Amino acid sequence: MPIDFRVPPNDGDWGPHTREVKAARGAVCYGALAAHFGSDSPRILDWRVDRLAPYGKDDDEKDLSGSNKYLRWRQGKSLPHPASIALVSQRSGGSVNLAYWKDLPLWELLTPTAPAIARLNHLLELMPINIRRHLFVDGAPDRRGQFHHGWPEGDQIRAIRNQASLNALIALLCLARKGEVLEDHPRHYFPSLCAFDLFPRVLYSHRALRYRWEGLFACIERLFWNRIYTSGYQGVFPIDSVHEGLAALDADPDADLPLQSGKNARRNLGLSEALR
Numbered sequence: 001m002p003i004d005f006r007v008p009p010n011d012g013d014w015g016p017h018t019r020e021v022k023a024a025r026g027a028v029c030y031g032a033l034a035a036h037f038g039s040d041s042p043r044i045l046d047w048r049v050d051r052l053a054p055y056g057k058d059d060d061e062k063d064l065s066g067s068n069k070y071l072r073w074r075q076g077k078s079l080p081h082p083a084s085i086a087l088v089s090q091r092s093g094g095s096v097n098l099a100y101w102k103d104l105p106l107w108e109l110l111t112p113t114a115p116a117i118a119r120l121n122h123l124l125e126l127m128p129i130n131i132r133r134h135l136f137v138d139g140a141p142d143r144r145g146q147f148h149h150g151w152p153e154g155d156q157i158r159a160i161r162n163q164a165s166l167n168a169l170i171a172l173l174c175l176a177r178k179g180e181v182l183e184d185h186p187r188h189y190f191p192s193l194c195a196f197d198l199f200p201r202v203l204y205s206h207r208a209l210r211y212r213w214e215g216l217f218a219c220i221e222r223l224f225w226n227r228i229y230t231s232g233y234q235g236v237f238p239i240d241s242v243h244e245g246l247a248a249l250d251a252d253p254d255a256d257l258p259l260q261s262g263k264n265a266r267r268n269l270g271l272s273e274a275l276r
Helices: 015-037 040-052 069-074 082-090 098-104 117-125 156-163 168-183 187-205 211-225 237-252
Strands: none
Touching: 015 040, 015 069, 015 098, 015 211, 040 069, 040 082, 069 211, 082 098, 117 168, 156 168, 168 187, 168 211, 187 211, 187 237, 211 237
């Protein structure tokens, strides 16, 4: 049976969600720029990247400097165009690849309708070997170049979580959306739970994603952490846990964070147990 939403969109209107995803996407691109150039002021970035002398008001949200190109990214009103991507790459000495952030598979996984299984499988096949080895035999295709998609066990999903990388987060969300398409409640819940546990570490490791990250959290929450499962079971995914995780990692990058999804070599603490 379909996996219902705890808080469904109003009258099935996903327009606001789509706009919020675009805003998160723009904020991530802006965050990558701000992190490299050492400022989150659109006025300063206009100068450092485009060599446009600043003028206008001091309030960045009403900045009249230049074309307001970077301000519009931060506000989610527009996204980088190829010319801007090339200019930023040149000015940063190749250190900032906005095409990477703009075209992350993450955004595709945040569409209201889940991508087709074939597309989700393809995204998983593109994962690096340290993730593929937990999804496929030997982490590689067979002699005919084909991958064989089974369903990973709980410890294999946790092993992906333990990679503590952006690719791991994307892989987990791919698995969850596969579970959604298959209308398999545990297969949606457990990867989503692992993604929640991983989220603070990904934010900590990627300043682009951490910039105004609450908007990104809201988009992921709406699709993945906002579900009602069999017998009315609902997971708990508080944003305060992410704030606390980030604070702990800021104080100690090696801090152990609480794991709702359990540790390897332990029984699955997911939906199947919760429903017993």
